[in-house]
Protein backbone atom coordinates (compact mmCIF):
# COMPACT_ATOMS: atom_id res chain seq x y z
CA UNK A 1 0.00 0.00 0.00
CA UNK A 2 1.18 3.51 -0.84
CA UNK A 3 0.09 6.74 0.86
CA UNK A 4 1.23 10.11 -0.50
CA UNK A 5 1.06 12.56 2.40
CA UNK A 6 0.96 15.61 0.12
CA UNK A 7 -1.90 14.31 -2.06
CA UNK A 8 -4.35 16.87 -0.71
CA UNK A 9 -2.76 20.22 0.04
CA UNK A 10 -1.57 20.49 3.63
CA UNK A 11 1.38 21.81 5.61
CA UNK A 12 3.35 18.82 4.30
CA UNK A 13 3.42 20.51 0.86
CA UNK A 14 4.87 23.68 2.40
CA UNK A 15 7.57 21.73 4.24
CA UNK A 16 8.51 19.79 1.12
CA UNK A 17 8.69 23.07 -0.84
CA UNK A 18 11.17 24.37 1.73
CA UNK A 19 13.22 21.16 1.64
CA UNK A 20 13.56 21.48 -2.13
CA UNK A 21 14.02 25.24 -2.48
CA UNK A 22 17.68 26.25 -3.00
CA UNK A 23 16.91 29.63 -1.39
CA UNK A 24 15.75 27.95 1.83
CA UNK A 25 17.26 24.46 2.07
CA UNK A 26 20.69 25.61 3.29
CA UNK A 27 19.17 26.73 6.56
CA UNK A 28 20.19 23.45 8.18
CA UNK A 29 18.06 23.76 11.28
CA UNK A 30 14.96 24.42 9.16
CA UNK A 31 15.90 21.56 6.81
CA UNK A 32 16.21 19.08 9.68
CA UNK A 33 13.06 20.39 11.35
CA UNK A 34 11.03 20.06 8.14
CA UNK A 35 12.20 16.44 7.80
CA UNK A 36 11.24 15.90 11.43
CA UNK A 37 7.81 17.43 10.86
CA UNK A 38 7.14 15.03 7.98
CA UNK A 39 8.17 12.18 10.31
CA UNK A 40 5.74 13.44 12.93
CA UNK A 41 2.83 13.50 10.46
CA UNK A 42 3.76 10.02 9.20
CA UNK A 43 3.85 8.71 12.79
CA UNK A 44 0.40 10.18 13.44
CA UNK A 45 -0.98 8.47 10.31
CA UNK A 46 0.74 5.16 11.11
CA UNK A 47 -0.68 5.26 14.66
CA UNK A 48 -4.22 4.97 13.26
CA UNK A 49 -3.47 1.43 12.07
CA UNK A 50 -1.58 0.10 15.11
CA UNK A 51 -3.06 -2.65 17.24
CA UNK A 52 -4.74 -1.23 20.36
CA UNK A 53 -5.93 -2.65 23.68
CA UNK A 54 -8.49 -1.48 26.22
CA UNK A 55 -7.26 0.43 29.26
CA UNK A 56 -8.86 2.13 32.19
CA UNK A 57 -7.44 5.56 33.05
CA UNK A 58 -7.71 7.00 36.52
CA UNK A 59 -8.34 10.75 36.48
CA UNK A 60 -8.35 12.86 39.68
CA UNK A 61 -12.19 12.63 39.58
CA UNK A 62 -13.11 9.23 38.16
CA UNK A 63 -12.01 6.46 35.82
CA UNK A 64 -12.57 6.29 32.06
CA UNK A 65 -12.28 3.38 29.63
CA UNK A 66 -9.95 4.16 26.75
CA UNK A 67 -7.48 2.50 24.35
CA UNK A 68 -3.72 2.51 23.97
CA UNK A 69 -1.11 1.06 21.59
CA UNK A 70 -0.92 -2.66 22.38
CA UNK A 71 2.53 -3.40 20.99
CA UNK A 72 5.13 -0.65 20.70
CA UNK A 73 6.78 -0.44 17.27
CA UNK A 74 10.48 -0.52 16.50
CA UNK A 75 11.57 2.59 14.59
CA UNK A 76 14.71 2.26 12.49
CA UNK A 77 16.72 4.34 10.10
CA UNK A 78 19.74 4.33 7.85
CA UNK A 79 22.55 6.59 9.07
CA UNK A 80 23.11 9.44 8.58
CA UNK A 81 20.55 11.11 6.29
CA UNK A 82 17.62 9.33 7.96
CA UNK A 83 18.18 10.75 11.43
CA UNK A 84 15.92 13.86 11.30
CA UNK A 85 12.99 11.94 9.74
CA UNK A 86 13.53 9.17 12.32
CA UNK A 87 13.57 11.75 15.15
CA UNK A 88 10.23 13.09 13.95
CA UNK A 89 8.64 9.62 14.07
CA UNK A 90 10.12 9.02 17.52
CA UNK A 91 8.85 12.41 18.76
CA UNK A 92 5.31 11.08 18.38
CA UNK A 93 5.73 7.32 18.89
CA UNK A 94 7.82 8.13 21.92
CA UNK A 95 7.63 4.75 23.68
CA UNK A 96 9.01 2.84 20.69
CA UNK A 97 12.30 0.96 20.59
CA UNK A 98 14.83 1.98 17.94
CA UNK A 99 17.37 0.42 15.63
CA UNK A 100 20.07 1.76 13.30
CA UNK A 101 21.69 0.63 10.09
CA UNK A 102 24.77 2.29 8.60
CA UNK A 103 25.10 2.32 4.83
CA UNK A 104 26.98 4.50 2.44
CA UNK A 105 27.48 4.92 -1.28
CA UNK A 106 31.00 3.85 -2.25
CA UNK A 107 31.95 5.76 -5.40
CA UNK A 108 34.25 4.39 -8.09
CA UNK A 109 36.52 6.38 -10.46
CA UNK A 110 33.53 7.11 -12.76
CA UNK A 111 31.48 8.30 -9.78
CA UNK A 112 29.20 5.28 -9.95
CA UNK A 113 28.47 3.80 -6.58
CA UNK A 114 27.63 0.58 -4.77
CA UNK A 115 25.94 0.34 -1.37
CA UNK A 116 28.20 -0.62 1.54
CA UNK A 117 26.49 -1.63 4.74
CA UNK A 118 28.61 -2.14 7.83
CA UNK A 119 26.58 -1.65 11.03
CA UNK A 120 23.27 -2.91 12.39
CA UNK A 121 22.00 -2.57 15.92
CA UNK A 122 18.34 -3.22 16.65
CA UNK A 123 16.10 -4.74 19.34
CA UNK A 124 13.91 -7.74 18.52
CA UNK A 125 11.20 -6.94 15.97
CA UNK A 126 9.39 -10.26 16.51
CA UNK A 127 5.63 -9.67 16.68
CA UNK A 128 6.02 -5.88 16.58
CA UNK A 129 5.38 -3.23 13.92
CA UNK A 130 8.61 -2.21 12.16
CA UNK A 131 8.98 1.36 10.84
CA UNK A 132 11.90 2.21 8.56
CA UNK A 133 12.70 5.88 7.91
CA UNK A 134 14.53 6.56 4.63
CA UNK A 135 14.15 10.23 3.65
CA UNK A 136 15.07 9.81 -0.03
CA UNK A 137 13.79 6.56 -1.53
CA UNK A 138 15.81 6.72 -4.74
CA UNK A 139 16.68 3.33 -6.33
CA UNK A 140 15.48 1.45 -3.24
CA UNK A 141 18.72 -0.59 -3.21
CA UNK A 142 20.01 0.53 0.21
CA UNK A 143 16.52 0.33 1.73
CA UNK A 144 15.98 -3.24 0.53
CA UNK A 145 19.41 -4.26 1.89
CA UNK A 146 18.67 -2.55 5.22
CA UNK A 147 15.27 -4.23 5.59
CA UNK A 148 16.77 -7.62 4.70
CA UNK A 149 19.24 -7.20 7.56
CA UNK A 150 16.62 -5.87 9.99
CA UNK A 151 14.39 -8.89 9.33
CA UNK A 152 17.10 -11.14 10.77
CA UNK A 153 15.91 -9.70 14.13
CA UNK A 154 12.43 -11.30 13.85
CA UNK A 155 9.14 -11.23 11.96
CA UNK A 156 7.30 -7.91 12.33
CA UNK A 157 3.48 -7.71 12.39
CA UNK A 158 3.52 -4.68 10.08
CA UNK A 159 6.19 -3.08 7.91
CA UNK A 160 6.01 0.70 7.38
CA UNK A 161 8.46 2.59 5.20
CA UNK A 162 8.55 6.38 5.52
CA UNK A 163 10.20 8.64 2.92
CA UNK A 164 10.06 12.41 2.45
CA UNK A 165 10.57 12.11 -1.31
CA UNK A 166 10.56 8.91 -3.36
CA UNK A 167 11.18 8.16 -7.00
CA UNK A 168 8.44 6.22 -8.73
CA UNK A 169 11.01 3.57 -9.70
CA UNK A 170 12.16 3.25 -6.08
CA UNK A 171 8.59 2.80 -4.84
CA UNK A 172 7.94 0.07 -7.41
CA UNK A 173 11.20 -1.73 -6.60
CA UNK A 174 10.43 -1.74 -2.88
CA UNK A 175 6.81 -2.78 -3.48
CA UNK A 176 8.07 -5.75 -5.50
CA UNK A 177 10.54 -6.74 -2.79
CA UNK A 178 8.10 -6.20 0.12
CA UNK A 179 4.52 -6.38 -1.22
CA UNK A 180 3.00 -6.24 2.28
CA UNK A 181 4.79 -3.02 3.24
CA UNK A 182 2.88 0.21 3.71
CA UNK A 183 4.94 2.99 2.07
CA UNK A 184 4.29 6.53 3.31
CA UNK A 185 5.85 9.26 1.17
CA UNK A 186 5.78 13.04 1.33
CA UNK A 187 5.93 13.27 -2.47
CA UNK A 188 6.79 11.15 -5.51
CA UNK A 189 9.13 12.44 -8.23
CA UNK A 190 9.21 10.82 -11.64
CA UNK A 191 12.93 10.67 -12.39
CA UNK A 192 16.32 9.48 -11.17
CA UNK A 193 19.64 10.80 -12.43
CA UNK A 194 22.26 8.38 -13.80
CA UNK A 195 23.98 8.73 -10.41
CA UNK A 196 20.89 7.63 -8.51
CA UNK A 197 19.67 11.03 -7.30
CA UNK A 198 15.96 11.78 -7.30
CA UNK A 199 15.10 14.60 -9.68
CA UNK A 200 13.82 17.25 -9.21
CA UNK A 201 14.34 15.93 -5.64
CA UNK A 202 16.19 18.14 -3.21
CA UNK A 203 19.86 17.19 -3.52
CA UNK A 204 21.73 15.30 -0.82
CA UNK A 205 19.62 15.04 2.33
CA UNK A 206 22.57 13.98 4.52
CA UNK A 207 24.75 16.91 3.38
CA UNK A 208 21.87 19.37 3.79
CA UNK A 209 21.25 18.12 7.33
CA UNK A 210 24.82 17.77 8.55
CA UNK A 211 27.35 19.25 6.09
CA UNK A 212 29.00 18.14 2.89
CA UNK A 213 30.75 14.80 3.34
CA UNK A 214 34.08 13.86 1.84
CA UNK A 215 33.65 11.23 -0.91
CA UNK A 216 35.07 7.80 -0.05
Ligand SMILES: O=c1cc[nH]c(=O)[nH]1
Nearest residue numbers: 136138197198204205
Ligand atom coordinates in the same frame (compact mmCIF):
# COMPACT_ATOMS: atom_id res chain seq x y z
O1 LIG B 1 18.26 12.26 -4.33
C1 LIG B 1 18.77 11.65 -3.39
C2 LIG B 1 18.94 10.25 -3.38
C3 LIG B 1 19.50 9.64 -2.31
N1 LIG B 1 19.90 10.40 -1.26
C4 LIG B 1 19.75 11.75 -1.25
O2 LIG B 1 20.10 12.40 -0.28
N2 LIG B 1 19.20 12.34 -2.33
